[in-house]
Amino acid sequence: MKLGNSSKLGLLLLMAPLLIWLFALILLPHVDMFFLSIREKVAPRVYQTSMANYMEFFNEPLYWNTFARTAVMSILTTAITLLIAFPISYYIAKMLKGRMKAFLFVLCLLPFWVSELVRTFGWMILLRETGIVSSTLQWMGVVDGPIEFLYTDATILVGLVYSSMLFMVVPLVSTLESLDDSYIEAGYDLGGNGFTVLREVVIPHAMPGIVSGCIVVFMLSLGNYLTPVLLGGKDSLWFTEQIYAQFITRFNWEQGAAFGFLLLILSSLIVWAGLKLSRQTLSETMG
Amino acid sequence: MANGADVSEFDLECSNLTKRFGGFTAVNNISFNIPNGSFFSILGPSGCGKTTLLRMLAGFLEPDEGDIRIKNRSMLGVPPNKRPVNMVFQHLALFPMMTVAENIAYGLKRQGVPKAEIAVKVQSALDRINLPDAGPKRVDQLSGGQKQRIAIARCLVLDPDVLLLDEPLGALDLKLREHMKVELKQLQSQFGTTFVYITHDQSEALVMSDQVAVMNNGVFEQVGDPQDLYYNPKTAFVAGFVGDTNRWKGVVKATSGSEVQVATDDGLTLTATGIGQGCKTGDAVDIFVRPESVALSRSADALSGMENRLAGQVKNVLFNGANSRILVQDPTNGGEIMVTLPQTGEFNDLRAGQDLHLGWKLSQAKCFAQEAGKASGAEVA
């Protein structure tokens, strides 16, 4: 029902902030970035419209290798995060009650309340060659010399999974909590066991949470900068790093804009494919 | 009773079941046996331990003491998915991510029944519950009553020894509930499965059951068939909880055989039949009189045969067709008595404010030792 007849003007006033936000801060900037990206620098201070910046991406294996690497690592991060987080979320949502549940849930949120920089910093202290893990292992006599744990892909994954955990746990816990215990009991009561109930009742129910968690984690990993840069060391080239590099150390905004666009398009494609595969929609999972 | 015998006339036998939560005893040393193929209800107020008891039967709670035997096999330590019982949950717990047919097929699949056979069984189950075309529907496309029937079919297709039902009508609206009462009873006799049905609604229990156990504070106060409970309650709690009734509190002044003279707290002197212990002179008692047991008359004379007589003023006529009642205000103390109007229509012209005489027989007033404190029940006034 409509309370009174909210006039057109009222609606427009209510809509104004939304429109300003979406147009001035999201839509137009992206349009402008697109125009920038199709501007080729032919000589200092001379530009022409062309797809050269995009061609550059495809012609230079370095760039698309980096992109593919970033995408694969992000998908890997997403998968690992899901695998680790699901049992945890299930434990919190279904096996615990009352205070303990609230406490562990808040504990899951803990890393999020601290900035990513600090989290990554913690991992650096732990994993560097003279760091805690290496020293502990030496002290325990497991290894005889110091070991460098930093600067490998595995380290990047550890860091990314760590930072992503919250964004998986929260949607999972909330969908799992919304699964009434009686569905699980009914599954057992009708003869199911842990595995079949999980597969046929729990996971289908949790699907929206799984998908929304995966989307967010994937996008956050793809768009991450700090973790790969700080933990990745010499071999890591993250695609965002390429974009930053184009903007910051090469002053080549045109190229950077093109990369930005490619990242956007390709990530949208992957998310879209994920949604299609899981038969979910963006507004259902995120909204 | 039949413990140890090889074949039992009872589908379900429970002995000395006890369940405690912390210091609180939710189910207290309950024993009962349910004959094969009967409709057994457990009736009691909220929090009395009904669900706790049922969940022990289903295997979702382990009893602290006692044994549960189904078809003469102990269920202790048997996990829920291995027990020959199925349960209809209060909110049904139909799997929303599956179609109706998939819901019904779920348990069969778990048993490894071949696909073709599953399809046949599912269809025949759907036919038996009169929803032959519902198979491909999604659960949320069904009405409340249809869901109800699917939930039952989902269990019955597995041919359980005992079907447990936890207030399955609680979520339905009034009219539908009335209708489903009759239908449930018919489904049960059609399938011949033993039903254990829990409810806090006495009319459900009375209408459907072969046997009813009235439960209170973790124990069974009385087990019997519906008529028995209604006409021969053994405790004050049962008298108050099963069926509508008027209740007075009072103290026994004199006794003679089973006849008890009671001075009520609001100043009347009533004569009632004492039942059980605790109706000796000086005891605090409750007296119960059903609204339909009270005779009405415009003149005092017509009621001279009744041991209890009162005069009062009609305070409110609660017209409800065949089920109409009046609220009569007792002149001495302002207390109210609910009286059912006779079906004869003799008093249909009664109006609020008119004077009236009431009376009831000794045998229709039942006197019990007073319940401990808080307990109430279902008295109307």
Next chain:
Amino acid sequence: MANGADVSEFDLECSNLTKRFGGFTAVNNISFNIPNGSFFSILGPSGCGKTTLLRMLAGFLEPDEGDIRIKNRSMLGVPPNKRPVNMVFQHLALFPMMTVAENIAYGLKRQGVPKAEIAVKVQSALDRINLPDAGPKRVDQLSGGQKQRIAIARCLVLDPDVLLLDEPLGALDLKLREHMKVELKQLQSQFGTTFVYITHDQSEALVMSDQVAVMNNGVFEQVGDPQDLYYNPKTAFVAGFVGDTNRWKGVVKATSGSEVQVATDDGLTLTATGIGQGCKTGDAVDIFVRPESVALSRSADALSGMENRLAGQVKNVLFNGANSRILVQDPTNGGEIMVTLPQTGEFNDLRAGQDLHLGWKLSQAKCFAQEAGKASGAEVA
């Protein structure tokens, strides 16, 4: 009727009210007047337009046609916050972020009543609904029935000309609902405010109301006092909807005065009293007989005085104390008839499978022109 007069005996007058949603007419040209201080119920099945009508009275919907006059002042164009009516919402809509006292004070504050006076009024309202100490409580600390009373007090403290209630008992459980029916009626007479009460539960309407309007498909089928509706329904819909009843469909074979001979679709020949138009030879009709109007006997002879007689087999005994019924299966066609057992207890020993004779008088079988298609109502069988 009283339109135009300066002082009206009616608190609320509606004339030719119509409301359409798109092409669908939810309320169709309804006119009625409600006398000052009366309890007026609107009874109808789900979706018949009750809420739509009430929301027009409250000002949340503008009628497409017609006028609403309260105390002789037209309400057209008056926004809801300026109308001298208040509404008790179906789910009560007590403000959860406020205490009970703040809830009751809300409307007074909006009227700019001084603080001290508000406190006094709130306390007196709490006293009158028998919850003198509830003021500082949070809403979620109250029981369902207490919330109910607070919601009413919140409106009555504003001293509205008319109080609108949209199925306020719908959310309560069975026992509490029974209790609140009586209580609501008492509150109304105590405050003397005009109540417009909507419900789909006929027993609520019958028990509480001075006048009941039976609504169906956007129109009032019949307006009258409860007895009137129950004993003298004017349409098949009212006969079916108000009170439980048995229904047969059939075709008129012969008429003689108001007496109608009907061949039912399941092959019986019944005699009934024709009511209204549409009971001429050849017409399709419905016949209604209330379960309590059917006489039972073990022998056919005892029923010889009855115009309608049947023999059947007891299919199911629905024991429910004073309210017990049996389902008798008609031998000729398998159709079922619901019969109330007499309060005398004469047939208390009936069991399923026994044979029985049934009979009822011509005057107790009512014959109406058949309702258009779908409509059903509340028949039991």
Next chain:
Amino acid sequence: ETLRLLTWGGYAPENVIELFQKETGIEVEVTKSNNEDMISKLRATGGSGFDLAQPSQDRIAGAQFEHEIYKPIDLSKINADLFIASMMDGTKKNTTVDGKVYGVPHIWGTSGLIVNRKEAGSIADYTDLCSEAVAGKVSYRLKRPTLIGFAFSMGMDPFAAYDDTAKYSEIMGKVEEKLIDCKSNVKSYWSGGDALMNLIRSGEVTAAMAWDTGGWKLNQENADVTFVAPKSGALGWIDTFALPAKTKNEEAAYKWINFVMQPKIAAMITASAGNFTASKGADEFAEPALKKQFQDSFPPEAIDNIKWYPPVPAGLEDIEGKVLDRVKAAQSN
């Protein structure tokens, strides 16, 4: 009143800022940065957001030509007497675009090698960083000085090829190959001076291409570690003062320049940054220890061998950028 200074770590120590504020009442807000970062920040802001920047002298002309992020320096407001004349002239020459001067010198120093002599005594040139002896214990920056240094060390002269893009690309190609080859030797590519020092302190790195000053600082803590001028020649740089195009507080900028170029103040900055300044007479106040370290690292022939950066023509950095990216992205084996 504040002066927003975009500069390198160590160039604006707290004590100098305090003295400046005491004298002028102007607060100094320091943003620490590096050459690329300075250019990109100023490019992004169109030359606003800062009042004074300190890019190296070779990086001014190209950036100015392409992005117009600086405004010419009003030499009349600079007290030329405070500067070592030869440096002033050299810087002016290299930072002139369209006849206008965009930079005056502040601090100079070199890039070369920091070596732990005990563990990596064999390292004498950039290419030695790729030798087996220091495998896994090497660090350098992935920035253009590394490319230049390696080119020299490989016997080529990149500066000579500055105006010949094709030739320059070829040189860079070879360097790229070398660096990719060398990758498995590298512990990590450092990005900040202190970060590198921590790596060396902890012993995780024993040889690095780095600024001289870091080596000298470490030398004070651990005599084994020191700065070594490579055989092919240290790379000499001069960091300047340049005015962002939209500086809001030009007056304060000039005041700051003239203030920090006073010999005593300049010596304080030398103490903090570890490098010598273009301030005439500041030597006198510099710590003897530092002078000693300088002389140790730079025997006369090494001084003569310093390769001073000529201005980078616009466009070269695109070539270098890609080389650096490819090196970064290559998998070490």
Next chain:
Amino acid sequence: MISSIPQSRTFRGIYAAYVSLFFIYLVVPLVVVAVFAFNDSLFPSLPWKGFTLDWFFNDTEPRLGVFHDRGILKGVGVSLFVAFWVTVLSLFVGTCNAFLFERNSFPFKNVLYVMALLPLVIPGIILGISILVFSNSLVNGVEDLLGWELEFLRPGLVLVILGQFSFITTISTLVISARLRKFDLSLEEAALNLGASKMTAVWTITIPYLKPALVGAGIVAFLMSFENFNTTLMLVASDSPLTITMFDRLREGSTPALNAISLLLMIVSAILAFISILVQREKGVK
């Protein structure tokens, strides 16, 4: 699976062990950061050189404690400023959006809704650069055309605030909408019915009802702003928020002062988290 389903002791044991390991994984990096804030060493790493509070309170280089470190204090100030405005703006716009989407229908509603969700799936860096590029075009365009210098749209705090606002608003919109969706419209009708005007009804009933969501969204917005790096990096000029300052320090080579400020951040965050939980759990407004 759930407490009512019997499980073997081993299974439960393994499960509990797994959960414990997970929480160790979660907590260890933070504990390490916190502990090394007290290490009496110039850089935050082993070996442990003894306990000190210098990294909090000492006032001289090189062992400058956070409470005397102007750069860090300045960064905290800037971050607070930015976070404050981001919170205010995103709560305001989020509330408008919630009312718009939950209470109104209008053409292209779905399109706009999906658009409003998009910032969640646009990488922060891209938001940063697109806003940078656009504001740059805008400023230069206006300057060329009109000769006005729109200084505030140059990189700097205004852009930082706008950049963070651009995606945090999505989150506040979602949080507030979710609560508004649960709001029973009849509460507002009841208020009207009791004599309140539309505005009064919203103000006295709906907004108080939204309070937990507003507080929750506010805290989330504040923290997200406070820790944002990717978007901010592209849009800062001379006033760096704390994360940027810390990143520069980390790259430059850090002292345990960084641990000290991190520890302080953790404590403040934990307090905020605690408050938000308290508010969300506040009884009677469920």
